[in-house]
Amino acid sequence: MTATTLSALPSAPPSTAELTRDIRSTTGESVSVIAPFTGEQLHALPLSSLSDLADAYARARLAQIGWARAGFAHRRAVLLRAHDLLLSRRESLLDTLQTETGKTRGQAFEEVFQAVGVTRYNALAARRVLGGERRHSGLPVLVTTTVRYRPKGVAGVITPWNFPLSLAAMDVVPALAAGCGVVQKADNQGALSILLLRRAFIDAGVPADLWAVVTGSGAEIGGAVTAGADYVCFTGSTATGLTVGEQAASTLTGASLELGGKNPMIVLDDVDPHRAAAQAAYACFSSMGQLCVSIERIYVQRAVSEQFLREFVTVTRALILGSGLDYRADVGSLTSQAQLERVTRHVADAVGHGATVQVGGRPRPDLGPYFFEPTILTGVTPAMLCFAGETFGPVVSVSVVDTEQEGILAANDSEYGLNASVLSGSARRGLRVAGALEAGSVNVNEGYRGSFAAVDAPMGGVKSSGLGRRNGPEGLLRFVNPVTISRATGVLRLPGTGTEFARLVGPMVLLARTLKVARRR
Incomplete structure (x- = not known):
């Protein structure tokens, strides 16, 4: 062309x-x-x-x-x-x-x-x-x-x-x-x-x-x-x-x-609760949670848990649902009937087993056939479908932990390892906790967009979340396919007979020792 x-x-x-x-x-x-x-x-x-x-x-x-x-x-x-x-x-x-x-x-x-x-x-x-x-x-x-x-x-x-x-x-x-x-x-x-x-x-x-x-x-x-x-x-x-x-x-x-992924977020006790809640809301409900790297489970340290949950509920309740081809809506619709049924089933199962809906939890047919309110659950236990299984929708569970280590262990206790997030008032502390998480990407003070947008860095999962990197x-x-091409320069013919090897063993051993001293690979 x-x-x-x-x-x-x-x-x-x-x-x-x-x-x-x-x-x-x-x-x-x-x-x-x-x-x-x-x-x-x-x-x-x-x-x-x-x-x-x-x-x-x-x-x-x-x-x-x-x-x-x-x-x-x-x-x-x-x-x-x-x-x-x-x-x-x-x-x-x-x-x-x-x-x-x-x-x-x-x-x-x-x-x-x-x-x-x-x-x-x-x-x-x-x-x-x-x-x-x-x-x-x-x-x-x-x-x-x-x-x-x-x-x-x-x-x-x-x-x-x-x-x-x-x-x-x-x-x-x-x-x-x-x-x-x-x-x-x-x-x-x-x-x-x-x-x-x-x-x-x-x-x-x-x-x-x-x-x-x-x-x-x-x-x-x-x-x-x-x-x-x-x-x-x-x-x-x-x-x-x-x-x-x-x-x-x-x-x-x-x-x-x-x-797949069941991506965790750890909220440490030094965060600004309102700012952390806003970050969490986008990380969980962007594209109605129909994103492989979106957050589905949050572990918040007890010292800020009440404030964070209160702010998180407030921010989530204020989200504008809409279908306009403009920038007025904060969240849109689920994509299909199958998605609506899956999300509805996970929420109903959680409630049936004792979970509490803090906000959301219901379809919105008045807005469109597949709309569902962004949902925050507490009291989620291993008996529930949404505890370990990927919901792939606008549903997140919030659990309280006492220590950093408890949060790390809970976050890593999954068959998945695609994305994870840490929210902290200290960059050093956030990075330290991030280094202990088992995931292909970890975002500090962000949900997923930092690593997702880093097109110069590899993206992929560990454990059951995938193989290879994009x-x-x-x-x-x-x-x-890498192809290695080697060419003999002709400066000296390489040995081919026993006699020739015998003559060159000493010089080649000396070469190996010299290369080591010179730090030549």
């Missing part, structure tokens, strides 16, 4: 009909996608077949050869054009995200901003991270050693409905920057946002066949996406992630899996 200025690129976003034509689909079948704010049909989404998927992989593999050969400079220029198109089309992206997911405009903007940051980072960092480098040779002077990186080929990306734009960008963009192609299975509920994201990259110069989008049920399409990939990126539940990981492992295919150099390196 020749150099193109941004002014020469299409500025107007495509229509829904134009976007859905970008899906690989020859079935003639479609599924109705529901708008969370109204419960009415948003659009009819074409469905892909296994044949469509196979065709997408074949075309992506051909396109990937030329894309990889085009080099870092070309890919950087294309991705930076896409970066600017995302900014210029942000209003359309925001509208689409809100109507597909039910989140507020502010929380939709977080996604757009994340996608823009991920694009800029990978465009600018790819050459530095993947450009190859000289390494120390085991035989200085006699042999030189370099490491180069070869794109793995075509990545299979499986993206959920809850954060379709930012989660797609965090997997697809580094794959493109590394020289790979992508076949992406979009969740039906988030497909339009993904297609709108993709179109910006196509308009910027990414070959259309290089990034294909397919749809369909996970049972029919998901396994085939994994089977056809040279590397797999999956975001979703731990149960499904285990299946994806096992399938990938059966063919020795690499995978990064970001899975973002940062680690996020780029997963899409390449």
Whole structure:
């Protein structure tokens, strides 16, 4: 593609009909996608077949050869054009995200901003991270050693409905920057946002066949996406992630899996209760808690527990629920009937087993079919579904602890380890407690946005929360195979016979000792 200025690129976003034509689909079948704010049909989404998927992989593999050969400079220029198109089309992206997911405009903007940051980072960092480098040779002077990186080929990306734009960008963009192609299975509920994201990259110069989008049920399409990939990126539940990981492992295919979380927050006794309550409210109820890194359980030290809980309830009760395509609402809607049923079941179960609802706890059908009030529970025990299981909704439990250590032990007492948070009046104390938590990311005096927005740092989980990392150099390196290339300089021929070894043993032992003294690796 020749150099193109941004002014020469299409500025107007495509229509829904134009976007859905970008899906690989020859079935003639479609599924109705529901708008969370109204419960009415948003659009009819074409469905892909296994044949469509196979065709997408074949075309992506051909396109990937030329894309990889085009080099870092070309890919950087294309991705930076896409970066600017995302900014210029942000209003359309925001509208689409809100109507597909039910989140507020502010929380939709977080996604757009994340996608823009991920694009800029990978465009600018790819050459530095993947450009190859000289390494120390085991035989200085006699042999030189370099490491180069070869794109793995075509990545299979499986993206959920809850954060379709930012989660797609965090997997697809580094794959493109590394020289790979992508076949992406979009969740039906988030497909339009993904297609709108993709179109910006196509308009910027990414070959259309290089990034294909397919749809369909996970049972029919998901396994085939994994089977056809040279590397797999999956975001979703731990149960499904285990299946994806096992399938990938059966063919020795690499995978990064970001899975479930039951993320804790520790509130220490030196906090400002009002400020801590405001931080906790956003950490728990942003995107209605339908975020893998949102907080679902809070452990507050007894000395501030009454003040904190009082402030937390006040802040939560004041949150404005709404469905407008503007910035007036603080929280939006759950995304589906299934989500509403899950949240309602968890709250009813907790109350039935003796928990107390401090605020919220009920659906709001007067606002829309899937609205549910942000909910704070106390008295949650191991007998309740929401104690250890992920609710993935606007429900948080608050428990009182006496000491830092008790809070740390409670926070770590989980099969999950994705994100954690510590609120403290002392940065040093907060960081010390953070260092004891078992999670892939820990935020001090913030819920999740600090680490989530740090696109130069790795993001992922430990324990049952996942495998591998996205973002940062680690996020780029997963899409390449390192190749070590060593070259004999010819200064001295390496020994090949017993006699030659005998002559060189002494000098080589001396070399090893000299390298140690010189602190040479």
